[in-house]
Amino acid sequence: MGRGRHQPPPAPKSLRERFAALRNVPAFLHSIWTTSRWMTLTSVLLRLVRALLPVVTLYVGKLIVDEVVHQVRLGGFRGDLTAALHDGRFDHLATLLALEFALAVLADLLGRVVAMVDSLLGERYADLTSIRLMEHAASLDLEDFEDADLQDQLDRARRQIAGRSSLLSQLLQQAQDAITLVSFAVGLAVYAPWLIVLLAVALVPAFLGEFHFNAQSYAVNYQWTPERRELDYLRMVGASASNAKEVKSFGLNRFLIDRYRVLSQSIYQANRRIALRRAGWGGLFTTLGTLGYYAAYAFIAWRTVTGAFSIGDLTFLSTSFRRLRTLLETLFTGFSQVAGQALYLDDLFSFFRIQPEILSPPNPRQFPRPLREGFVFEDVGFRYPDAERWAVRHLSFTLRAGEVLALVGENGAGKTTLVKLLSRLYDPDEGRILLDGHPLAEYDLEDLRLNIGVIFQDFVRYYFNASDNIAVGRIEAREDEPRISDAAQRSLADQVIGKLPKGYAQMLGKLFKGGVDLSGGEWQKVAIARAYMRDAPLLILDEPTAALDARSEYEVFQRFKELSRGKTAVIISHRFSTVRMADRIIVLEGGRVAESGSHEELIAAGGHYAELFELQAAGYR
Numbered sequence: 001m002g003r004g005r006h007q008p009p010p011a012p013k014s015l016r017e018r019f020a021a022l023r024n025v026p027a028f029l030h031s032i033w034t035t036s037r038w039m040t041l042t043s044v045l046l047r048l049v050r051a052l053l054p055v056v057t058l059y060v061g062k063l064i065v066d067e068v069v070h071q072v073r074l075g076g077f078r079g080d081l082t083a084a085l086h087d088g089r090f091d092h093l094a095t096l097l098a099l100e101f102a103l104a105v106l107a108d109l110l111g112r113v114v115a116m117v118d119s120l121l122g123e124r125y126a127d128l129t130s131i132r133l134m135e136h137a138a139s140l141d142l143e144d145f146e147d148a149d150l151q152d153q154l155d156r157a158r159r160q161i162a163g164r165s166s167l168l169s170q171l172l173q174q175a176q177d178a179i180t181l182v183s184f185a186v187g188l189a190v191y192a193p194w195l196i197v198l199l200a201v202a203l204v205p206a207f208l209g210e211f212h213f214n215a216q217s218y219a220v221n222y223q224w225t226p227e228r229r230e231l232d233y234l235r236m237v238g239a240s241a242s243n244a245k246e247v248k249s250f251g252l253n254r255f256l257i258d259r260y261r262v263l264s265q266s267i268y269q270a271n272r273r274i275a276l277r278r279a280g281w282g283g284l285f286t287t288l289g290t291l292g293y294y295a296a297y298a299f300i301a302w303r304t305v306t307g308a309f310s311i312g313d314l315t316f317l318s319t320s321f322r323r324l325r326t327l328l329e330t331l332f333t334g335f336s337q338v339a340g341q342a343l344y345l346d347d348l349f350s351f352f353r354i355q356p357e358i359l360s361p362p363n364p365r366q367f368p369r370p371l372r373e374g375f376v377f378e379d380v381g382f383r384y385p386d387a388e389r390w391a392v393r394h395l396s397f398t399l400r401a402g403e404v405l406a407l408v409g410e411n412g413a414g415k416t417t418l419v420k421l422l423s424r425l426y427d428p429d430e431g432r433i434l435l436d437g438h439p440l441a442e443y444d445l446e447d448l449r450l451n452i453g454v455i456f457q458d459f460v461r462y463y464f465n466a467s468d469n470i471a472v473g474r475i476e477a478r479e480d481e482p483r484i485s486d487a488a489q490r491s492l493a494d495q496v497i498g499k500l501p502k503g504y505a506q507m508l509g510k511l512f513k514g515g516v517d518l519s520g521g522e523w524q525k526v527a528i529a530r531a532y533m534r535d536a537p538l539l540i541l542d543e544p545t546a547a548l549d550a551r552s553e554y555e556v557f558q559r560f561k562e563l564s565r566g567k568t569a570v571i572i573s574h575r576f577s578t579v580r581m582a583d584r585i586i587v588l589e590g591g592r593v594a595e596s597g598s599h600e601e602l603i604a605a606g607g608h609y610a611e612l613f614e615l616q617a618a619g620y621r
């Protein structure tokens, strides 16, 4: 068993590690590409055109200024506009202006289309990745979900999905900006190449600063994931309908709010420290950049005064410089943001890399129908991950085909664990479990679970309608109304549903509008109907009758016994009135079998069972 197998990526430290996170970018781009090829292609192509527009527009602007200056030199114009338009004096200028206008319109239109495609693609990507996340989560072992590290990682991955779609636009925008930058740089290089170097040198500190602080933000975010999850939990406990009853009557609100306040304050402080340092250093680095820009500006102005550059050149160069500086800045900060986000991709991708260990073998056996021998536990031992104590150990017994077996034992004796091992939610650490003579691990996992109908004591109260709440027992038969009402009849749930305003269509629970809540016992009847819905050869009820009144429990169990004729059944209960009806009773103590036999045999033996029975009976006298 893979204990502690989820090694989440450690909080990144060195610059190299931060760069290393960029290795996730190709995988990310690949998943974008598979999300929608044509949308990705459209976005890329349009951005390519869009990238070259600024320099062309600016160059046309320069030509306009030069033309205007030329016209002014010719003595300006004060005559008749119609005549001037006719003699073609302004044709060149008019063409340039029209071209500039067309370029501006094109840039706007392209920008809008690109934004639209990006947002659609981003949404699609987020949806598909969420589905993939759910699918992958569904494939993992129960043990995985009990691991706090995995919960943290899953939480980060989940939070990142929504944000990651903006990573796409950011990446593409980066590429677009880079092309625009190169086009400006080429234009500039023709005039004064070393100015570009000056700009780059002035901007490098800002880039490194951003990079550093992004990684620090991530580190803070990373280290505080458990606390952030606790915040979510506190918010949920303090503000959810299902908890309101207890929270109110215990007067827990103040406690919860104070705990929230203290915790959120520490996260805020950590973030504030980074924000302050980031603003301080960022301000200094930006000033350096501004200094570089004005040095370059002064140089261009000087060269224009001395006549080396035209006024059009001055406009072109100064604007090019301003744009170059902004572009470089956006590129640098954008790059460090991309690298920052790539760190979060680590969480997502490493979550996808976790593999379940409880799997079907290559050539699996099918569940034996009919069951011939039953289940045999041979010296089975199991310890929960990170637990010091064994939950069950040296556990040996047989669950014979066709019998109704009751499991009794004090809290923590290992009854539920036994059921989890039986349905292969966990694999034993020691010993083995045989089903009709073959290890459980040789059977097809899905088929095995399909043939075992378990209702756990902490069964789920789905906020679905009554019909679906029963249908979850065999969701493929969701439309099979007779089957659902039949299952409800067997578990006595039909009486509950009959009283609901909308019958089977009634939404249960208080989460959604129009929902009706049920009492604990009524919920149990609905849950037990799931077992009948499943119609499996092995039925297991893990304390599902605890909240039923005495009459209901008697009736439910009587029916259970009748209806499970020809099937194998396991029932866990603390009520001896129920337990005594079983064919055989196993008493668990400290994770192993202490006694076994029928009610009468065990009473006669005068052991632990007899003692527990006597205790309960005394309570009723």
Ligand SMILES: Nc1ncnc2c1ncn2[C@@H]1O[C@H](COP(=O)(O)OP(=O)(O)OP(=O)(O)O)[C@@H](O)[C@H]1O
Residues within 6 Å of the ligand: 146, 384, 385, 387, 390, 391, 409, 410, 411, 412, 413, 414, 415, 416, 417, 418
């Ligand atoms: N998910 C878990 N992780 C770690 N330890 C667990 C987990 N579930 C149960 N245990 C421990 O394993 C032991 C057996 O628990 P189990 O739930 O099987 O008892 P049980 O007999 O069903 O008890 P109860 O009558 O209270 O339902 C207990 O000591 C319990 O603390």
